Amino acid sequence: MLSFCTSLERQYEPKDWRLFIDSSKRSLKCVLLHNGNQFASVPLAHLTTLKEKYEAVKYVLEKICYDQHEWLICVDLKMGNFLLGQQSGFTKYPCFLCMWDSRDTAQHYTKKDWPVREELVPCRARNVINNPMVDRDKILFPPLHIKLGLIKQFTKALDKDGGCFTYLCHAFPGLTIEKLKAGIFDGPQIRQLIRDPEFENSMNEVELEAWKAFVLVVKNFLGNNKARNYAELVTNMLTAFRNLGCNMSIKMHYLFSHMDRFPENLGSMSDEQGERFHQDIKEMETRYQGRWDAVMMADYCWTLKRDIPAAENSRGSKKWKFMP
Template identity: 45%
Template sequence: MVEDVHANSTDANYVPEDELLEPQTFTQGELNDLVRDLDLSKDKVELLPSRLKQINLLDKDVLVSHYRKPNFDLAQYYTTDGPLCYCNDIEGLYANLLQEHSSSDWRLFIDSSKRSLKAVLLHNGNLKPGVPIAHSVYLKETFVNLQEVLEAIQYRTHIWNICGDLKIIGLLMGLQQGFTKYCCFLCLWDSRATGEHYKKCDWQKRTYEVGKTYLQHSPLVYPNKVFLPPLHIKLELMKTFVKTMGRTNSAGFLHLVGKFLKLSEAKLKEGVFVGPQTRQVFRDPDFEKTLSELEMSAWNSFKWVCENFWATRSRPTTEKEWKPCLTHTRRWAVACH
């Protein structure tokens, strides 16, 4: 038997099994996935396909030149007009992305940073990636600039729901900026009547008459189309909770001072927390042990709202569930004020 194996291995017609296997070649789709996973720069994205083609690891129909202008098929749906780049054909863009566009399934998110002003369509439920439809590195957050953005993307045609922070919403609703007396876009909530905060629930509905109640311009969007980002509300509630505890230097506030040693005293007293820090407090069992009975009821209500009402995969809630949360929070706030 050993002689037979030796004879086969020295046979002139013998071919090892490894040499019978053909190399697996990349298709265009597989190559696109590889380029995306490697996160190659624009300058190097064409080098990898070129090298693979030299050693015959690409299918015959794979085009290396495809990566010279990777966004060429999408560029036709965008227009650059002065400082603003915007989408000129929403329906065509979604058709190219093999997606169906329905205004009720998407919301328009507008925000700005020190570097840019951007508008992105976000899917309700976050099951699909966002689609950027406007961008500028020169425009700032002003009423005129936001009006220009909405006109460019033809907002009046689609009437998406609007999502943004309070500054963006205030500008879209034509409100005067700064610490004004009536800063709410829904009602005439008096920001200076601190004695009525958390006590008075029914405020007069706002009228959108230019020149009155700090309204400088006619609103660009309908009030019922405005949604506030859950993260902003969470951070503001956390800020209010910590600031209220800080006024009396309660045991809960002192626990946070010892927990976040890198935060300055000014930030702690003002309750300036970010999302990860808030989640750390949620997972800290020692923090809850330092709270009083009244603080604990308000804290549990806050946690319930964050976990069930504003969570990424939140479930439907009923009035019977969330109404006690408002009652506990209001009772605690009134006692502290």
């Protein structure tokens, strides 16, 4: 890590970087992302024999010497549970900041302040089964996964016989009806719906109000731009989602009760760059067909260098131009 920053001719500061950890059926990987995304990602670990569980994540943090750097961490909520020693799945108290009762649906949209969770100690704190591996103040809320959670609740609340859900079925013929009913979309698909004017024409009045409020939050809060009235936009969206009949998930709870915990610029501290690394490594794993070693990671690093327009390389082809 120090040699990498030396090559950039700048002093290495851990506070300038954030750690992203993710896993798939094939591997568990860690990557270091620059806050502000001015520099390329730095792969730290790629493990093909460990599964996504508490012991494996703890082993990885020890190998990358996390206790010496203590980077900020931006991961999905499932990985956040591993890092903080919390029980995964649909639990009664899933929030690591307060004692929000996920089953007390009567107070979800009315009670904003819940008792503060003072400690994360196994057998003494609810839903904590292991010792935390990181300080919870180092955990950043993942804007991309919160966005995916919002579109999921919006889709699940739609009338399955209505015009809006029917339009979704025609817009994404490659998705199964089960995924559509569950509201499982990715980032590009959400951007496609935001750009599609015909999608709004398929909605009724309540659905349209909720969708427009969601788009405003995506453009003015969950991205590079943070409007001055972002708190008002989030409140209006949650109200519109309640009118639509959406259940409050843990991701919506973070927006409702812990707005002050979000970074100033979510675009520069997002998990979306980590997901891009996840997809790039997935393509590399497919290309190497199980021969995953240092050569594969070197190939990935070469692709990063090739993405720099000003970088010179010896593999560039010369184009001959003939004057008429």
